[in-house]
Amino acid sequence: MRLTKKQRIELHAKFAGRCAYCGCELGDRWHADHFEPVIRLADERVAEQPANHAMGNMMPACAPCNISKGRQTLEGWRQWLSGHINSLNSYTPIYRIAKAYGLIVETGKPVVFHFETVGSLTHGQA
Template identity: 50%
Template sequence: MKLTKPQREALRMKFGGLCAYCGNPLGDRWHADHFEAVRRNDWGKVPGPPEHPERDRLDNLMPACAPCNIDKHSMKLEDWRGQMERSHDVLHRDNGTYRRMLRYGLVLEARRPIVFHFERSAMRAGA
């Protein structure tokens, strides 16, 4: 959906100008993310008509920084969370530089559940 300037500004400020997911400042090049995707898992396909056009609504949009929006793509939130929580395992398996950095103590792993900024905000608000 095409947002009006006031709608886009209201969305940008939904979490105080921070990305709904990582909590970093949105900056100028932020995206309006469909929380529930209008299309799922369409990597590499020629885009056809949206599978869920009914989800193209203002109340289904989240302000997201470009890296989060691109990384989330059309995934369900829990699938994206799981993918991120498995990142250490992927690095251990696939990345010799990461394994070397661990051996030499150049990086410290913090294995903890992913809690998105909008979830932390809701917890603080007591919702």
């Protein structure tokens, strides 16, 4: 589904010009994300969900979030993001030494997406 210009303007405004996931301000280059993926891996097979090609399923996202989320469901992505700290500790010496010197502090906070804290500006309005 290719969005019309009007639909892109509408989607961009959904969270006041911010990424639905991390909350950063969207620049000129942002992605129209499928909240529920159109194609995802289910039982190691590709399952297409063409019904997910709908405006109600679209979220404005910055490129890094959209690319990171990929074909994952929201909860799958949340779990994957939560594991990033373990990956950094396991595989990234520069991260560990920066942490040892107090330059990085792990908060242990859960992953909460921007849209979960602010709600949509366009949903629920008459």
